């Protein structure tokens with residue numbers, strides 16, 4: 115396509131197609147609606163299915179059903195819709211369902227500021243459903259990155275059999291910027307592993323808890339089961355505490371032990387810096403400017419930009435804190451990811467949040483000022 | 489292939505329901521219906537809700553999907569949409585039909601080819617006999633200790649009213665039950681079977697309901713028994729494929745942007761265009777951005793407009809820059825174009841605070857608040873009227889480009905001709921010429937403005 119001027123939501127939709135997405139269900143909501151509209155235009159001519167569901171619960175239900183029947187699925191919404199997704203997010207985790215959930219964040223709570231950007235749902239994404247099990251969440255900072263991370267989200271969903279969230283922001287979803295999507299470097303496409311014909315259809319089979327089981331799709335040659343209830347490896351309900359514990363440990367371990375593969379981040383370290391800025395999403399763009407300005411004023415500052423938010427890239431964060439005395443965490447919320455940084459920061463490191471939740475972007479000067487970088 | 493004499497397994501023991509529970513009869517009738525139809529078990533998916541009825545899927549040798557309370561229809565639809573060749577049977581309680589009511593209405597309306605069997609026992613068996621949407625008036629349940637003050641819902645008539653192609657109601661005592669289920673499964677479109685039955689643990693004993701009482705209840709409310717709808721129409725996936733999938737995307741392929749022009753923009757520059765709905769602010773701003781890109785610049789655009797898109801303000805924020813654009817906010821605009829009162833009302837605070845470094849291009853009929861910006865007054869609206877009202881934004885942007893020389897006007901003309909339909913482009917190209925003429929006929933900028941208020 116060459117050099118284009120497009121919005122983030124279009125980049126997300128086109129990345130989905132590129133990743134082989136062939137099923138989409140969603141319910142209109144600002145600022146995510148255009149993804150539903152793009153998918154409705156893009157998918158049917160390719161033989162895929164896109165449907166506007168009656169509500170967000172049905173969006174998730176359709177997607178989960180289709181995913182288990184072999185489709186690569188995506189849905190897209192914003193905060194209020196994620197609230198309605200909640201119970202089905204748990205089901206998707208329970209059934210080890212590969213799916214991509216796009217959240218173009220707007221400012222909450224409730225209806226909030228429907229047309230305004232925010233990073234409202236950072237912790238909500240991690241704890242969005244009963245049970246507290248891990249999911250994967252990626253957060254793009256640019257339209258180009260929205261394309262790349264959506265593609266990677268599909269790969270991770272298929273590889274780890276878990277819902278993968280693309281944590282967007284109105285400030286990227288419906289912002290237009292110049293991109294050349296052909297030039298984006300993408301990893302090879304990953305498709306789910308299928309249970310071989312000589313093996314029993316045990317959709318949750320593993321030897322070590324961190325193994326990701328192979329799948330059997332509904333509609334294939336063999337009978338398949340799926341259940342919302344605690345179950346054994348063959349997806350039969352179980353009340354045996356030993357089996358239940360083993361399965362839950364598997365859900366945890368398959369994500370958390372793969373952190374080296376899931377963790378995506380960008381480092382911009384400066385020799386001798388004692389201040390580190392940790393940021394993500396659109397705010398990291400303001401940080402880039404703030405860091406440049408601080409450096410040209412003679413300050414030494416390092417920057418770590420996280421593209422993977424969940425699971426927490428702890429190793430990268432700890433490594434970035436080496437030799438650091440102060441960590442600044444700017445966020446378009448009242449301070450959410452800072453909880454993870456505080457949890458990880460060794461004793462003696464000062465962690466300072468720069469919060470803003472008034473629908474406006476954090477500006478470089480606010481980061482410099484409130485972060486004490488001036 | 490050998491005949492299937494049953495689609496159930498005894499491997500996990502007998503069915504779990506209380507003695508006399510209607511669910512047992514329904515499940516056995518479903519098995520009999522499958523035996524009659526002889527489908528490949530791998531191509532049948534039994535989808536269940538939570539509820540006593542939802543305990544049944546694992547007794548089948550078919551594929552099975554056990555989902556959330558009230559949502560079985562949605563998974564069933566997802567499976568069917570993904571694999572139209574599957575036989576998908578959803579089993580649901582009356583409770584599930586309450587919490588998932590919207591799914592019932594919508595699957596009926598859409599005519600997605602699943603079969604829905606409702607095991608309707610007038611209460612929530614699994615959670616201890618609470619009342620449901622089908623509990624008759626005055627009935628005693630755990631949550632209607634002094635009698636139900638609500639009216640029961642006619643599930644079958646509701647589905648029919650929502651457009652269901654095939655609806656039948658019977659009771660679990662019907663000797664033809666398995667045949668009726670088989671007929672339901674054979675329907676190409678959505679088929680719903682509302683089966684009235686007894687919950688022996690709660691509803692029946694509490695309300696002294698027996699087999700004979702079921703027909704009395706029907707009479708009391710005037711609910712019908714038997715075939716309630718039978719009016720086949722094309723199944724959803726069939727229609728979907730017919731309508732959508734034959735369609736190739738009709739949109740013209742957007743041309744790629746190639747750098748063909750030079751620019752004179754030394755640093756990141758923020759431009760705000762404030763006007764009204766209908767003035768093509770957003771689309772024209774994005775043409776300007778593409779023109780900037782064709783001139784070797786980076787560009788970003790954000791739009792602000794009310795949810796009621798055809799009225800009120802429309803504001804576009806543009807950034808152009810010779811370097812990568814990181815921060816996409818415009819704290820202090822370099823250029824501001826004001827085209828209507830709506831635009832001013834939306835941005836008044838901003839206009840009042842504009843710095844002296846900012847050049848404000850204002851339609852001359854607008855009363856401006858006090859501002860430190862260098863004001864440039866132009867009869868944009870009057871000039872646009874001579875071309876087309878819809879070309880106001882193109883015209884004003886052309887005036888600014890001509891005056892400031894960000895990039896050649898040819899770049900703007902290129903963007904217009906490349907990204908707009910020929911007719912619209914023709915008008916906008918005229919507007920560009922008119923905008924440029926305005927700039928050329930105007931006093932130079934350093935002359936003091938006469939009217940600043």
Ligand SMILES: Cc1ncc(C[n+]2csc(CCOP(=O)(O)OP(=O)(O)O)c2C)c(N)n1
Pocket residue numbers: 537538539540541542557580581582583584585607609611612613614615620
């Ligand atoms: C979201 C949610 N709310 C409540 C419940 C608790 N619950 C389980 S089954 C049930 C009612 C089932 O009634 P029905 O669908 O009529 O099935 P029956 O038990 O009568 O067969 C309820 C409310 C649940 N599982 N999930």
Ligand code: SF4
Pocket residue numbers: 504505506508509510511540541609613614686687688689690
């Ligand atoms: S509680 Fe009622 S619905 Fe549940 S098994 Fe017993 S009789 Fe059947």
Ligand SMILES: [Mg+2]
Pocket residue numbers: 539581582583607608609610611612613620
């Ligand atoms: Mg019931």
